[in-house]
Amino acid sequence: MSVVEPARRGVRLPRKARREQLLASAQEVFVGRGYHAAAMDEIADRAGVSKPVLYQHFPSKLDLYLALLEQSSQDLVDRVQQALDSTDDNHHRVRAAIEAYFAFVDDKSAAFRLIFESDLTNEPAVGSIVEGTDQRCALAISEVISADTGLPEDQAMLVATGLTGMAQTAARFWLRQQGRIPRDQASQIMSVLAWRGVSGFPKTH
Numbered sequence: 001m002s003v004v005e006p007a008r009r010g011v012r013l014p015r016k017a018r019r020e021q022l023l024a025s026a027q028e029v030f031v032g033r034g035y036h037a038a039a040m041d042e043i044a045d046r047a048g049v050s051k052p053v054l055y056q057h058f059p060s061k062l063d064l065y066l067a068l069l070e071q072s073s074q075d076l077v078d079r080v081q082q083a084l085d086s087t088d089d090n091h092h093r094v095r096a097a098i099e100a101y102f103a104f105v106d107d108k109s110a111a112f113r114l115i116f117e118s119d120l121t122n123e124p125a126v127g128s129i130v131e132g133t134d135q136r137c138a139l140a141i142s143e144v145i146s147a148d149t150g151l152p153e154d155q156a157m158l159v160a161t162g163l164t165g166m167a168q169t170a171a172r173f174w175l176r177q178q179g180r181i182p183r184d185q186a187s188q189i190m191s192v193l194a195w196r197g198v199s200g201f202p203k204t205h
Contacts, residue, residue, distance in 0.1 A: 019057050022047050023071060026064050031110045035065055035120040066125055069118070072111040073133040076104050080137045080164075084144055094163075094198060095191040097141060101167035102187040105175050116172060138164045149201040159201075163194055 013021065025047035029038045040061055044054040058064035083096035105112040115133055120126045142160035146153055167190065174186045181189075 022054060022057055023068055026068055027109060027111060030065060030068060031113050069114050069126060069129045072114045073129050075111065076115060076133060077136045079104055081140050084140055090148060091195055093144065094195045098167045098191040098194060099187040101171040102174065102183050105171040106183055116168060134164060148203050151201060166190065166194060
């Protein structure tokens with residue numbers, strides 16, 4: 001997990017830069033402690049600001065958490081989309097999409113814990129973002145599947161949901177094994193499994 005150096009109190013930053021600094025500090029606290037145990041005092045102290053400054057940007061702890069969750073969600077969606085856009089070869093697309101999940105959980109920020117292991121999914125706004133992340137990733141993949149195989153949208157979405165679920169579960173299992181299998185090898189193994197399934201649907205010419 002990355003370490004954010006506390007800023008010196010009294011140093012004025014542009015609003016955007018300050019917001020990014022606060023989100024980075026909050027991510028360390030939320031990832032390390034979970035939502036319920038995290039304290040705004042600790043986040044403010046880690047960012048090197050007063051609590052009033054923190055509340056100027058984020059009116060509540062939930063607002064801060066949701067902003068961070070949205071950021072992490074968009075990061076994963078962007079990774080998956082970039083993987084799909086990186087090649088026209090569907091075999092390589094599958095490999096790239098699987099690797100996107102492995103890279104996401106392997107990121108030093110550990111932001112994946114906010115999406116996949118949140119302790120606040122009973123909060124409707126949080127649950128909506130978490131579920132929406134899965135849906136957006138699956139939708140991006142399903143569009144490629146539907147276009148290339150001619151499968152109806154609902155069937156393509158079912159296949160894509162299975163792929164993303166497999167990629168997420170496998171990547172998190174791999175991380176818990178503390179690198180006993182090199183990441184590249186692990187994602188390759190899973191991409192072989194995924195490709196053997198997806199390639200069973202004939203490509204539309």
